[in-house]
Amino acid sequence: MSKIAIKTIFALLMLTMAMPSEAFAQWPKKKKLSVKQQLAAERERADSLASLVEKYRERERDWRQLKPQTALVVGESGAKKQSKQFVDYSPAVADSLAAQLRQQQVDQSFEQFFKEYICEPEKVEGDAKLDSLYEARLKRLVSPIHLPYNSIVRSFIQRYTQPEGVMKSVLSLAQYYFPMIEEELIKAEMPVELRAMAIIESALRSTAMSRAGAAGLWQFMTSTGRSYGLQINSMIDERYDPVKSTRAACRFMKDLYKMYGDWSLAIAAYNCGPGNVNKALARAGGNPQSFWEVYWYLPAETRGYVPAFIAASYAYAYHTAHNIGVTPPPMPVAVDTVQVNRLLHFGQVASTIDVTTETLKMLNPQYKLDIVPATSSSYALVLPSNRLTDYVMNQDSIFAKDSLYLKEYLNPSTVAKKMAETSIIYYKVKRGDTLGAIARKYRVTVKQLMRWNGIRNANALREGQRLRIER
Numbered sequence: 001m002s003k004i005a006i007k008t009i010f011a012l013l014m015l016t017m018a019m020p021s022e023a024f025a026q027w028p029k030k031k032k033l034s035v036k037q038q039l040a041a042e043r044e045r046a047d048s049l050a051s052l053v054e055k056y057r058e059r060e061r062d063w064r065q066l067k068p069q070t071a072l073v074v075g076e077s078g079a080k081k082q083s084k085q086f087v088d089y090s091p092a093v094a095d096s097l098a099a100q101l102r103q104q105q106v107d108q109s110f111e112q113f114f115k116e117y118i119c120e121p122e123k124v125e126g127d128a129k130l131d132s133l134y135e136a137r138l139k140r141l142v143s144p145i146h147l148p149y150n151s152i153v154r155s156f157i158q159r160y161t162q163p164e165g166v167m168k169s170v171l172s173l174a175q176y177y178f179p180m181i182e183e184e185l186i187k188a189e190m191p192v193e194l195r196a197m198a199i200i201e202s203a204l205r206s207t208a209m210s211r212a213g214a215a216g217l218w219q220f221m222t223s224t225g226r227s228y229g230l231q232i233n234s235m236i237d238e239r240y241d242p243v244k245s246t247r248a249a250c251r252f253m254k255d256l257y258k259m260y261g262d263w264s265l266a267i268a269a270y271n272c273g274p275g276n277v278n279k280a281l282a283r284a285g286g287n288p289q290s291f292w293e294v295y296w297y298l299p300a301e302t303r304g305y306v307p308a309f310i311a312a313s314y315a316y317a318y319h320t321a322h323n324i325g326v327t328p329p330p331m332p333v334a335v336d337t338v339q340v341n342r343l344l345h346f347g348q349v350a351s352t353i354d355v356t357t358e359t360l361k362m363l364n365p366q367y368k369l370d371i372v373p374a375t376s377s378s379y380a381l382v383l384p385s386n387r388l389t390d391y392v393m394n395q396d397s398i399f400a401k402d403s404l405y406l407k408e409y410l411n412p413s414t415v416a417k418k419m420a421e422t423s424i425i426y427y428k429v430k431r432g433d434t435l436g437a438i439a440r441k442y443r444v445t446v447k448q449l450m451r452w453n454g455i456r457n458a459n460a461l462r463e464g465q466r467l468r469i470e471r
Helices: 003-018 021-025 035-066 091-115 127-139 151-160 166-187 192-202 222-227 242-260 263-272 274-284 305-317 346-350 357-363 385-393 395-399 412-420 435-442 446-453
Strands: 070-074 080-084 335-340 379-384 424-428 466-470
Touching (some): 091 166, 127 305, 263 305, 335 385, 346 357, 435 466
Antiparallel strands (some): 424 466
16 A cells, blocks of 8 residues: 555545544435335345356456466376366365265264273272272373262262263264354353263253253253343244254353352252242251262252262263264254344245254254244254355345245234244144143143143043144
């Protein structure tokens, strides 16, 4: 940049700083766009992106014609010569390579973590030798969370290390969920071993719901979830959002740790609430400092919660020693996120690019009606990494199908009303249905179904019965 240009810019800056604040006040304010204008602007930006991508593709084709890649090839006579060689590095191929890289990173990360804890399966006779083995292995799990060993912990270890038990599915799902959970715990400056809480809360099932109505990986009740910023209405339930619910759980656990200064008490309070822990501390008398000092004063379920946490941590690390195999997760490990600024039904995406509705549901369990309710604000949509470019390149075609999939939702006021109110649907009971299965399908509890329909006996369903379900 020339000296004259620099002096001109400096003079303009000085002039602007010298202007009175009234002068800025007189400048015209940016007019707020209507919803239609916002949608038009989004379409224009999408068109611009598509044209930019096409421009770069043309530039790449021209570049290849002018400067082909070369490789040294040995001819029949043994002499080396240069041969033209092209690499197909289209956006789709780039996505595929990124997905492969992510899968490789996950595999290597898991292999590196377990390398320290892999050991040959051992048959040990006698409780004393078994206790010695378990205790020695737990000591190797160095953590700021105290992981003591006793007969109660042993009973939970034996439960979690059954070859065909819950840990088999947990190890499969952990390949997808644990890297994200660990990242959030590290960001929050909390022990990564707290990841095991998601095992005992939900067995790493993001759509889990308890009979009491707690939902998601971290089993938040509605009121607690909302108090930590999770959006819960007829269209979206962020207790099922793996990332947002994990961040909320980190904040909740940090608040509990500030109360007690001990992770075992904080973990217990996560299960039964600070009120029950405080009562246990008072009943124990003296100045108890840990979970084990108030053990007998806690609710029965909570007495097993911390031992289960210790056992789950053990089983995760030493699964190989107990012949628990690791199977691939049901969802793609390599994923990426796009921000959606318009109403979008999963069907619009699945009918346009090569990704199934079931995969979209699995990766985005927070959207209750398979609709991303992006009207006044944007929402995240998780996609397989190898489908990201397809989505971007076909975005116009995807959104053009809104009238086909979103007839009753195209009016933003309709969506706002749906998000504010409770929707009611009706279900006709089929042969073989149970209240538990119906409750899981619609993410409600059995008690709620019984209350909404005046059912006294949960086993007294009849074929053809019409059930009212509030969502």
